[in-house]
Amino acid sequence: MEKLIFPVARKPRTKVRSTAIRVSPEAYNAVEALSAKTGLSNSYIASQLILFAYEHCDVSYTEED
Numbered sequence: 555m556e557k558l559i560f561p562v563a564r565k566p567r568t569k570v571r572s573t574a575i576r577v578s579p580e581a582y583n584a585v586e587a588l589s590a591k592t593g594l595s596n597s598y599i600a601s602q603l604i605l606f607a608y609e610h611c612d613v614s615y616t617e618e619d
Contacts, residue, residue: 558611 577585577600588599 559614561614
């Protein structure tokens with residue numbers, strides 16, 4: 555299975571500021587489409603997608619020049 559790899563751009567935050575996040579219109583439309591097909595809430599679908607992606611991604615630490 556392929557992995558989604560995120561390069562580290564800044565120091566990780568440890569404090570949770572808010573539970574709301576912004577998504578692109580394309581991502582929102584994908585969640586809406588799944589919600590319409592399944593009857594599940596947007597919040598549930600987005601959370602499940604994020605948790606799945608989190609379990610299937612890697613973070614790469616690169617040295618800065």
